[in-house]
Amino acid sequence: MTVNTLAISTPTDDAAAAFEARLACFPAQVAKADEAGDVRVGYREAAQLHALRSDTLPLVLLHGIGSGAASWVQQLETLGGTRRVLAWDAPGYGDSTPVAAASPAAADYAARLAGWLDTLGIARCVLVGHSLGAIMAGAFAVANPQRLAGLLLISPAGGYGASSEALRAEKRDTRLAMLAELGPAGLAAKRSANMLSPHADDAARAWVRWNMARVLPHGYAQATHLLANADLAADLAAFQGKVSVAAGADDTITPPAACERLAAAAHAPFEVVPGAGHAGYIEAPAAYSALIDAFCRAAEEQRSF
Template sequence: MTFEQHISGNIEYLERPGSIGGPVLVMLHGIGSNAASFTPLLDHLPRDWRVIAWNAPGYGGSIPLDAEWPLALDYAAALKDFLDRLELKRVLLAGHSLGCLIGAAYAAAHRERVVRLLLSSPALGHGVPCGGALSAAAQARIDDLQTLGPDGFAALRAPRLVFEPESNPEIVRYVRDGMARVSLPGYPKAARMLASGRLIDDAERLQVPTDVIVGAHDVVTPPDSARRAHAALRHPWRGAFTLVPGAGHALYQQAPVAFAAALAALAETVG
């Protein structure tokens, strides 16, 4: 099962059509990824679901944001415009890593449009003031891409996203191939957004049922960080916390069945 490729305004996205009246799931990829990375999930999701994965601004065929240092709210505004064009009023929303910063910012601002939110392998952000000195981690991302080029950048970073990479070469290759598609200026803009991100602040403001899932062996966004995000959610919006054994940061590639189960739980919320 595969996605169909589309463009709506300034956003390129992938879609698997569902049934009329069925749930609509929108998925937001991480900083070193893209919409196509969600393909392994399709065979594990109900066939009546309409599944949409966007390429964030500056990724794939999506036009970068104008700001040199965009904030999570800027990406959330782009997401709102995108969903408006598709005439989607209420969706199930799932973010992975950097996509959690976008998803939480969107859900905090537009709670009436999100049925339920999944934060997977959540990036908390570095809390750097916009326009200030970049965090070391964000600067290293930009420097590595500019110095090594996309292929070298991906070869350096991809194995770290997979638990026991030496035993999972196909998953590493899949992650590496997706990461090698990042480009300028989209990736540096996303890295700056990561630097200024403050997921905990948005988590505290959320008034949308929200679940958190993380790989037990994630060294990029460790389980302790995911627990912090989950603990910041307020009652009654705090949903399930799921720790997936045998998985690293590339959670939905390494454990698609467990990830799909977390997505399926989103549709249990009615309203």
């Protein structure tokens, strides 16, 4: 499938219309994630089912704290031609029902992920988590190891669960205060530039702002608590499956050194992607799609039947 680069320089009304037109190829869907039908998960999917081989595993993509399912559109385009690819809106994002706890744990998000995959009939998959999505992915891996053929973490956030209570409170309360002061649009204006490297073009910057401006305050606040509560390194140390970690060379939010320490906790290989920042899969989609595809293929070659 041929992929065109994002040809928008600023998040104007015209830019938003262009983004939404591109996303229309992968329309937003909603699935129930519990037996009672009270819990919903919003997601986008690429699946050319007539063209898929029976031995390909589904690929599930989890976004970070300031993003959503729409941020993965370039991976849906490039990877969806050969396998089923799904990107969810985390609980409290998009059309997804928030988790119940005001200050949730990673296990709360992992349970929601399991329920959603059950609804979709996905017994086993390759799971990719970006930033805060890596925390959710790690918790799912520990609770459901038999359901994962591989766990790929991109610029993972480690969480502050192993830190002092004072540091946890500082990190949590600073972010919550910024949310209260600025709102989602203000956050996008203030923080979106930090997500990318100096090499990112205007189109990538517009795409990051577009996604960040659409986060929902309640879901973002819950995710902020999750970040303060989580300890990804502990989950990775407990998981015995296939793991790989990657980070952008110019990532200033989860720097390569911090990501490498998480890889060490998992006894996993670590890769640095040149010329990429925190949201590298947006600004360098070809490199990240190739990385994800190679990981999926390796997981399929190693899985036991």
